Amino acid sequence: MTLTTSDISQLNTRYCNSLTQYSRRQTIDVHIGDIPLGSNYPIRVQSMTTIDTMDTMGSVEQSIRMIEAGCEYVRITAPSVKEAQNLENIRKELRKRGYKTPLIADIHFTPNAAELAARLVEKVRINPGNYADKKRFEVIDYTEAGYQAELERIRERFIPLVKICKEYGTAMRIGTNHGSLSDRILSRYGDTPLGMVESALEFLRICEDLKYYNIVLSMKASNTQVMVQAYRLLVQKLDKEGFKPYPLHLGVTEAGEAEDGRIKSAVGIGTLLEDGLGDTVRVSLTEEPELEAPVAKALIDRYTNRASLQKPIAPVEASPINPFQYFRRNTLEVLNIGGHNVPRVVADYSAIENIQIEDLKGIGHFYLPLPDKWRMNDLGADFIYTGTNKISFMLPNGLKEITDYNLWKDIADKVHTFPLFTPGQYMQQSAKHGSLNFLKLTIGELTDTLLNQIKHDATLVLLIDTYNEHAMPELRRLFFTLIEEEIQSPVIIMRQFPLLTNDMLQLYAATDVGGLLIDGLGDGVMLGTALLALADKQELVKLLTRYNQTAFGILQAARTRMSKTEYISCPSCGRTLFDLQETTAMIRKRTDHLKGVKIGIMGCIVNGPGEMADADYGYVGVGKGKIALYRGQNVIKKAVPAEKAVDELIELIREDGNWLEPEALEQ
Incomplete structure (x- = not known):
């Protein structure tokens, strides 16, 4: 439901300690190896490897570069059981070399991989949108009984992982992504921040029923407005419904590269840090992962002495705007x-x-x-x-x-x-x-x-x-x-x-x-x-x-004036099926004159039609040397040879009447 300005006075808009005084939100402690997380500790920096997880030594060497660049947690993808198993070899080699940095297994679609990884590393990240659901982009009209039956099915599938995490002292991140909400959530709540929050809370309720609290939460999106609104709404709902105050992992998904990636990350992450929200930060750039940590640290360091340096600002009882939904201020x-x-x-x-x-x-x-x-x-x-x-x-x-x-x-x-x-x-x-x-x-x-x-x-x-x-x-x-x-x-x-x-x-x-x-x-x-x-x-x-x-x-x-082509490109990981940096640069060279067009460039199907939810067009790796092309979230061409894929993408844009020939600007 869209709220009007007159409704806002009736809305509980509280999502942080203060809108005028820097004050970090108080959270419970989450134990992740030897580096605990939460408001009693500094805001932590993390990043994710891009090497194939089966490449043990490559993963180790890249992890070391990330650690030495400032990463306090290293995340590694485990798309199947074999990659989850190899996390043990990576961890042993890092420990052998004297690195005790906690490892995080990133899981999509495969509960068996999560259950194995939870026995081997310090933390697992699951995406509630695809942990126990298959996305078919279907709208389903659930009865209340039917919806509850789906929740029970999820509960049965999820409980084994929770019990393993409790037994082994493994932490968990329940990480919602805007682009990979399940058909079930989309059918009931729509493609909204509320849907993102409810997707996580369904899993969180199961954890709390089992008295498992070693949990971090995230609400990530490539659209900065949606991302900020979802985190704020999450905090408000946790408080309203009596959940524990869990730490927050902040990030903007598929932020892109270079200047655009840094600005987009700062708009989303920085906005929340200003209000004292956030306990760990991952900046997602389409660059080498060791380049992400210094950017995250620069964002975090700005708040080290903020409380002592700030000048008093007249307090405000409640926000006169709706912080959970975008409205532009009415002006002449x-x-x-x-x-x-x-x-x-x-x-x-x-x-x-x-x-x-x-x-x-x-x-x-x-x-x-x-x-x-x-x-x-x-x-x-x-x-x-x-x-x-x-x-x-x-x-x-x-x-x-x-x-x-x-x-x-x-x-x-x-x-x-x-x-x-x-x-x-x-x-x-x-x-x-x-x-x-x-x-x-x-x-x-x-x-x-x-x-x-x-x-x-x-x-x-x-x-x-x-x-x-x-x-x-x-x-x-x-x-x-x-x-x-x-x-x-x-x-x-x-x-x-x-x-x-x-x-x-x-x-x-x-x-x-x-x-x-x-x-x-x-x-x-x-x-x-x-x-x-x-x-x-x-x-x-x-x-x-x-x-x-x-x-x-x-x-x-900030999505308020589109003056150039926007690239929603993932930061690469072990699932990536082509060189993301090279491909992004190639696509940018051919299309960066298309003002306002949004192009998603995704290394694999996990980060495909879902994660690029905001894109007009998508370029997604579906196999070695094979690309799928999307219009919005609909696949238009499957298994296009990589050497022809950029030309085919341009032809698709041309068919829609969105192509302009680039003009050389005389200077």
Whole structure:
């Protein structure tokens, strides 16, 4: 059922200790070998091997690289009994070499493999969507008696594993994946966060009946909105129904590679970490697994001293928005910002003096001298903020300029340039633009008088910033104030960072901004740095280019503005039937101009039609050298030879009218 805004006051929206103060959720301890998990311990880092599990020495060597990169748990796939049996050889060799890192067996479809693995390693992960169910993509109309009979069948199949785990002291993760919900769950709850939660709780109830509590839970999805909503709802349901507070394993499935994978992971994982949720993190990148651990650690380390560094934020009794379902905040449409417009990107060029035409290439605007016209790519910024440095040439139609009010009031052309006010200027000055004005403020600058003036100004867009270490919650609290005051001015989210590496910028910005966008808060993004004193102008332009790319990446990862092709690619494992990194790069090279198209690239049928639930098209390994092509979750072509599969994929996209020929952009 879709909830309206008026329903929210009746909804129990509590899913964390505090929406304004960093406070980690308290959980029970889970014992996993010599490295326990839970709120009494640091947030743990883990990853998964990609080598064939039957390759004992290859698995050992890769595990060691992962451990030395920071992995505290190593997960290894066990798709059948023979792989489960070989876990013992891998474990013995690691122990022989002095590595005591706990091993986790990853199980799909095969209870017998899980029951064997539980006797050999420290933890097993089961997926409730396919542990005791076969997925046929059927809609089944269950009677209540029929549904209970299915639950009893699952119980009988699952109890042996629970008893083995109790006997051997083995931990278990009940890990729901959005894309592999059973037909039974989908038939009753639909393809929803609630369905994900109930899928796990069915198995959890069996564990608790048997007094087995050494359990970790996860709710993973490639759609960051669904992933965040499912974890929040899980915590709320555990509390409401009297379950123990089990630790949470955080992850975004099939996040992809490189910048896109890091941003998407941070939007989902970082949003939950901000609210004190999460006890272990796995970042799923289509890269070597030892590259995942440093990304997870960078996300986690941001919270090591958060409680001591945060500045107080006015508390809120309950969220005025529904944290379990996406609603975009209702705003006015001011020029092309807010209302039904996609979120806008503002490029901060205020530190660049004497801006030239070529400087705009970094924000997606290209001037072509021969035809004497401008071109814009898919990452073309919508506004450029120049501060006190007015641009001296005519801008392209797709780009508008913002200057500081003190400059704007004295320029001749006030029609195509828009002013940015401080709160003091805004309260005192009557000279404003007729259609669009910007007001930059922080939560500490909000007064009743200012709020009242904002409420009655239909030309105003707010540019909000924070200097609090606990940045995202303070910005969220500002949004809550606007909602409580029934102010509908659009809001551009501004974040300024010190000079950071590319990875750190992507992770921090994606967390702070993406966490708001996921909740429908924000009508645009502006990224900048407080340390713009770079002597080299070209280096500064390169830095601002990174900010522009990151801003668009965040909007895409939060599912609020699709500006490029999205690749839902799994991180590879021992089940993978082709080189995922090479294949993903090949498909990206041929299709990365297809704006808004989502392509799933899955190494095996386990991570096939289910895990790429959000994709428009799928490329799935079904055998050595054989690929299945999907439209949505429906297989269209089976057993396509790998050397022809990319061409066949493109032909499928072409048949649907979604193919565009790539254009070479002259620069």
